[in-house]
Amino acid sequence: MLRGDITVAIRNAVMNELAEVGYGRLSIEAVARRAGVGKTAIYRRWSNKLEMVMEIVSDIAERKVPLPDTGSFAGDLQLLMFIVSKALQHRIASQIIPDLMAEAARNPQIAETLQGALRTQQQALAEKLVGQAVTRGELPEGTDPKLAVDLMLGPLYWRLAISRDPIGDEYLEQLAAAVTGALKAARP
Amino acid sequence: MLRGDITVAIRNAVMNELAEVGYGRLSIEAVARRAGVGKTAIYRRWSNKLEMVMEIVSDIAERKVPLPDTGSFAGDLQLLMFIVSKALQHRIASQIIPDLMAEAARNPQIAETLQGALRTQQQALAEKLVGQAVTRGELPEGTDPKLAVDLMLGPLYWRLAISRDPIGDEYLEQLAAAVTGALKAARP
DNA sequence: AAACGGCGGAACGCAACCGTTACGTCGTAG
DNA sequence: CTACGACGTAACGGTTGCGTTCCGCCGTTT
Numbered sequence: 001m002l003r004g005d006i007t008v009a010i011r012n013a014v015m016n017e018l019a020e021v022g023y024g025r026l027s028i029e030a031v032a033r034r035a036g037v038g039k040t041a042i043y044r045r046w047s048n049k050l051e052m053v054m055e056i057v058s059d060i061a062e063r064k065v066p067l068p069d070t071g072s073f074a075g076d077l078q079l080l081m082f083i084v085s086k087a088l089q090h091r092i093a094s095q096i097i098p099d100l101m102a103e104a105a106r107n108p109q110i111a112e113t114l115q116g117a118l119r120t121q122q123q124a125l126a127e128k129l130v131g132q133a134v135t136r137g138e139l140p141e142g143t144d145p146k147l148a149v150d151l152m153l154g155p156l157y158w159r160l161a162i163s164r165d166p167i168g169d170e171y172l173e174q175l176a177a178a179v180t181g182a183l184k185a186a187r188p
Numbered sequence: 189m190l191r192g193d194i195t196v197a198i199r200n201a202v203m204n205e206l207a208e209v210g211y212g213r214l215s216i217e218a219v220a221r222r223a224g225v226g227k228t229a230i231y232r233r234w235s236n237k238l239e240m241v242m243e244i245v246s247d248i249a250e251r252k253v254p255l256p257d258t259g260s261f262a263g264d265l266q267l268l269m270f271i272v273s274k275a276l277q278h279r280i281a282s283q284i285i286p287d288l289m290a291e292a293a294r295n296p297q298i299a300e301t302l303q304g305a306l307r308t309q310q311q312a313l314a315e316k317l318v319g320q321a322v323t324r325g326e327l328p329e330g331t332d333p334k335l336a337v338d339l340m341l342g343p344l345y346w347r348l349a350i351s352r353d354p355i356g357d358e359y360l361e362q363l364a365a366a367v368t369g370a371l372k373a374a375r376p
Numbered sequence: 377a378a379a380c381g382g383c384g385g386a387a388c389g390c391a392a393c394c395g396t397t398a399c400g401t402c403g404t405a406g
Numbered sequence: 407c408t409a410c411g412a413c414g415t416a417a418c419g420g421t422t423g424c425g426t427t428c429c430g431c432c433g434t435t436t
Contacts, residue, residue, distance in 0.1 A: 001434090003382065022290065024212025027423055038384040043425070095293050101350055102210065102286040111352075119351070144362070146353070151366060155342030162289055162345065163307070164299075165334070174332070178339055178370035185369020186362055189404095191412065215393055226414045231395070 002045060009035040010042060014056050019095040023053060023103045023110075054113045057100065061117035067125055073133035078176040080129065081156060085167060088160040098161050122149055130183075139183055151182050190233060197223040198230060202244050207283035211241060211291045211298075242301045245288065249305035255313055261321035266364040268317070269344060273360060276348040286349050310337055318371075327371055339370050 013035035017026050028049060032039045046052035068079040087093055104111035126149045133139040155175060159165055201223035205214050216237060220227045234240035256267040275281055292299035314337045321327040343363060347353055 001382075006383080020294065022212050022294065024210050028425085029423060032384095036384095038386095039425085040385090040427095041383065044382075048425085095290075098286065098290040098293060102283075102290045105283050105286060105349075105352070106208065106210065147359075147362060147366065150343040150347045150351075150363070151370070154344070154346030155338040157350065158342030158345050159338045161293075163338075164293070171335075174335060174374055175338070178335065178374040181373020182339070182366035182370035185372070186366040189412080194413080216395085217393055224414095226416095227395085228397095228415090229413065232412075236395090 006035075006037055006041055007045065009037060010045070011056050013037075014053060015060075015092055015096070018053065018057075018099065019092045022095075022099045026053070028052075050107075050109060054110065057096070058113050058117040061114070064121060065125065067128055069132065073129070073136065073138040074176065074180055076129050076132070077152065077179060078173065080125075080152065081172055081176055081179075084153065084156055085160060085172060088156065089167075094161060094164075122153070126152070133183075140186075143183060143186065147186060148183055151179050155179070194223075194225055194229055195233065197225060198233070199244050201225075202241060203248075203280055203284070206241065206245075206287070207280045210283075210287045214241070216240075238295075238297065242298065245284070246301050246305040249302070250309075252309060253313065255316060257320065261317070261324065261326040262364065262368055264317050264320070265340065265367060266361065268313075268340065269360055269364055269367075272341065272344055273348060273355065276344065282349060282352075310341070314340070321371075328374075331371060331374065335374060336371055339367050343367070 010031065013031045014026075017031050017034055021030070026049065028039060028042055031052075032042055035041075042052065046055065065083065068076045068083075070076050070079055088097070100110060100114060104114050123145070127145045130139060130143050130145045130148050134141055134143060155178075159167055198219065201219045202214075205219050205222055209218070214237065216227060216230055219240075220230055223229075230240065234243065253271060256264050256271075258264050258267055276285070288298060288302060292302050311333070314333045318327060318331050318333045318336050322329055322331060347355055
């Protein structure tokens with residue numbers, strides 16, 4: 001039976017190593033060193049780097065985001081943006097996510113894994129959120145959920161993961177207001 | 189005197205190699221092989237990988253985008269988005285940009301170079317574009333150019349570089365309309 | 377008490393790449 | 407015509423990582 005404490009140490013080491021050097025430069029040996037573990041312990045669990053990283057990452061990424069329903073679209077949106085912005089400002093996540101996204105662009109297996117872990121949820125969440133708003137009459141019927149995702153997550157991701165400008169609460173409110181305006185203005 | 193044709197071959201090789209394997213895995217030897225050139229020819233021009241990549245990339249990135257002025261903000265925006273979407277759908281660019289962005293998150297020198305090459309222009313472009321619109325009375329006075337950048341480029345980048353969903357002209361129009369609505373709705 | 381199995385450590389052969397050097401070729405400038 | 411210098415090739419010693427193997431240790435199971 002594999003020892004659980006050692007598995008945990010490896011998982012942590014992988015996440016930290018991934019954040020520091022990225023997938024491309026991540027080596028099994030460095031993970032073992034960092035975890036204070038023999039390489040054998042790693043190869044006993046996974047057969048190579050890709051499999052190891054994918055299992056560990058998707059395990060974390062699959063943790064579901066609780067779906068907000070604050071009673072109004074503006075409220076839902078602001079809450080969602082708050083949650084996402086917190087996640088994207090997390091030290092480790094803010095390094096790993098862009099790195100794996102870039103890697104996904106050239107490795108189909110990574111793309112598939114991330115898609116399964118992240119985008120399916122996103123899609124469902126956006127559809128529900130938009131659906132609620134349409135039912136309430138806050139958004140025009142026929143509002144495109146995909147467009148909504150782009151408008152809700154795009155600016156946040158851009159700001160936090162690409163520009164890496166710090167962001168305050170007042171900015172978040174401003175952004176939420178803008179996105180609400182955007183969706184109302186979009187011709188369905 | 190260094191031979192120009194060889195410099196060109198190296199530059200091309202670097203861009204292609206960068207697109208295929210990313211910065212982290214890019215090796216001088218692979219670049220030399222790909223360019224059909226000796227390693228010596230490379231080391232005669234640059235002293236290491238970072239310097240080489242930064243010089244080549246920033247050289248390309250600094251090519252200025254002509255600033256649109258179509259007479260209306262909606263027109264400016266749609267033209268800008270069209271240009272950006274074409275750039276982000278380019279085979280090489282769509283691989284290299286996210287990769288270097290991720291790398292920039294962990295290498296200050298890369299961050300600085302990209303910032304100098306890209307963000308300064310972006311900022312200037314956004315300020316002019318928003319300024320024109322405010323003068324024309326199309327956007328409220330005090331509209332935040334930074335917010336405008338996030339709203340204009342964020343969704344496009346998200347869609348093209350992260351989601352990697354193909355996009356059509358009608359989507360682009362829809363998006364431009366939404367962003368215009370967003371900026372009008374944003375409280376200054 | 378004995379058997380089992382996961383553990384760390386060390387070493388294996390192999391491959392890739394680093395940055396540098398020495399050499400012989402070839403085009404061009406003087 | 408000669409001298410220079412950029413070129414490709416090949417080799418250098420050194421480093422790093424791969425994936426595997428063997429060892430002795432030690433806690434658990436039986």
